[in-house]
Amino acid sequence: MAGQFASARAAVIRMFPSRKRPGETYQGFVKALKVWGSLLRKRLAGHLRDRMRRMDSCWTVMGVAAFAVDGSRVECPRTAANQEQLKCAGRKKTGPQLSLTTIYHMGSGCAWDYRIGPGVENERTHLRDMLSTLPEGATLVADAGFTGHDLLRSILQSGRHVLFRVGRNVTLLEKLGYACVEKDSTVYLWPGRAQAEEQAPLVLRLITLPGRHEVYLVTDRSEEELSFEQAGVLYRMRWGVEVFYRSLKQTLQQRKMRSRAAGQAKMELSWAVMGLWVLSLAGVQAVVAKGKTPGNLSIALARNMVRQAMADCGRRRTNLRKQLATALKDSYVRTGSKAARNWPHKKNERHADAPKIKPAQPRQVQHAKELLERNSAA
Numbered sequence: 001m002a003g004q005f006a007s008a009r010a011a012v013i014r015m016f017p018s019r020k021r022p023g024e025t026y027q028g029f030v031k032a033l034k035v036w037g038s039l040l041r042k043r044l045a046g047h048l049r050d051r052m053r054r055m056d057s058c059w060t061v062m063g064v065a066a067f068a069v070d071g072s073r074v075e076c077p078r079t080a081a082n083q084e085q086l087k088c089a090g091r092k093k094t095g096p097q098l099s100l101t102t103i104y105h106m107g108s109g110c111a112w113d114y115r116i117g118p119g120v121e122n123e124r125t126h127l128r129d130m131l132s133t134l135p136e137g138a139t140l141v142a143d144a145g146f147t148g149h150d151l152l153r154s155i156l157q158s159g160r161h162v163l164f165r166v167g168r169n170v171t172l173l174e175k176l177g178y179a180c181v182e183k184d185s186t187v188y189l190w191p192g193r194a195q196a197e198e199q200a201p202l203v204l205r206l207i208t209l210p211g212r213h214e215v216y217l218v219t220d221r222s223e224e225e226l227s228f229e230q231a232g233v234l235y236r237m238r239w240g241v242e243v244f245y246r247s248l249k250q251t252l253q254q255r256k257m258r259s260r261a262a263g264q265a266k267m268e269l270s271w272a273v274m275g276l277w278v279l280s281l282a283g284v285q286a287v288v289a290k291g292k293t294p295g296n297l298s299i300a301l302a303r304n305m306v307r308q309a310m311a312d313c314g315r316r317r318t319n320l321r322k323q324l325a326t327a328l329k330d331s332y333v334r335t336g337s338k339a340a341r342n343w344p345h346k347k348n349e350r351h352a353d354a355p356k357i358k359p360a361q362p363r364q365v366q367h368a369k370e371l372l373e374r375n376s377a378a
Contacts, residue, residue, distance in 0.1 A: 002026040014313040058107040062230050065138045068238040071101040071123030072245045075256040076265045085262035089119040101126035104241035109294040111277040141238045144352040163219045167352030176360040178368040179203045207231050213351045247299045286324035301327035
């Protein structure tokens with residue numbers, strides 16, 4: 001870490017020779033980050049989101065302001081401090097970990113917000129904390145791990161929409177009679193605890209995407225607001241957040257942190273995510289200005305160009321924006337499988353089966369009717 005700090009410091013001095021020189025020690029840098037890091041990240045994130053809002057050509061996807069959310073875990077050194085504070089929530093014989101949850105803007109292919117905590121921290125908790133940063137009316141797309149009555153209710157009450165995958169761990173009701181107009185696709189999420197606490201059922205629309213394994217999605221949006229075709233495109237684009245994590249861990253080599261203390265490991269990961277956010281947004285703006293789509297950006301090429309520009313600073317002039325406009329993925333058509341031939345740590349998770357769909361019982365219909373009358377009177 002000290003060597004990386006020295007290299008970064010030298011690059012800053014070359015880029016800004018007329019300004020006051022930064023501190024000389026890594027220890028002093030870490031102490032300054034502990035004091036000012038949170039404020040800097042907050043202001044930088046706000047600035048990046050403002051820049052993204054101004055990108056009219058890729059703010060929406062098929063007319064929808066769509067965001068994906070997903071979580072991942074990052075390894076940390078197996079020190080006593082990290083083991084005690086960060087814990088391990090992965091497979092057996094793994095070391096201490098950090099839990100990272102990211103909201104990803106589908107239109108631009110950039111991060112929108114993120115939260116970091118110990119490895120055992122829940123990604124649903126992270127999402128609740130980030131909801132206020134989402135624009136009003138945005139549609140949040142997520143896999144089956146985020147489905148839950150309390151979380152969906154919080155999202156809908158906040159003025160945002162959902163397009164979530166559901167699996168065999170979810171029970172949906174039909175023919176409950178709570179919606180003003182019930183269609184064949186109308187279902188309700190109303191678990192027993194919500195019924196006991198006198199909470200209203202969530203009125204949702206079930207969408208089934210055909211394929212080798214059928215995908216079941218629920219949304220609060222009507223067919224007029226979100227068509228079957230739009231839902232299919234948006235859910236497939238959710239994979240972009242997985243690509244974001246691959247870029248962070250593989251392209252930027254942030255699969256494992258180097259910090260031996262928990263607090264510093266969180267700072268290290270946080271600034272790594274911010275670095276990828278800045279790099280991807282700068283690259284997207286450059287390629288979009290040249291008439292390409294955000295999906296054409298190669299993070300690996302953009303990384304190399306930025307590194308070269310930093311090395312050349314003070315020696316020759318470099319038009320980094322012009323260079324980033326050429327950081328494009330190869331256009332060849334792949335003829336073979338990209339999957340690893342034999343990867344011992346590869347996940348082989350079972351796909352999400354169909355949710356349980358049951359007709360509402362008479363007592364549930366009566367309970368829903370009473371709740372509807374009570375809410376209407378209020």
